[in-house]
Amino acid sequence: MIVLGWYLLMVSILPNGIVTGEVLDHYDDPVECFSEAVELELGADPGLAFTCIEDYVDFSDKLGA
DSSP, X not given: OEEEEEXXXXXXXOTTSOEEEEEEEEESOHHHHHHHHXXXXXXXXXXXXXXXXXXXXXXXXXXXX
């Protein structure tokens, strides 16, 4: 697996239990991504969350691993 960067996500849970999400930005540095997520979380309304996930390529299937 090769990590290409990090996606900053906004996630919300609706009253009916449906989870929605949106990619807000892309970062090369995970520290920058998580720092922005924390800043956004501090001012967010209840029910909204911010996090970062890897943007990656998994070559294991193509290599027979």
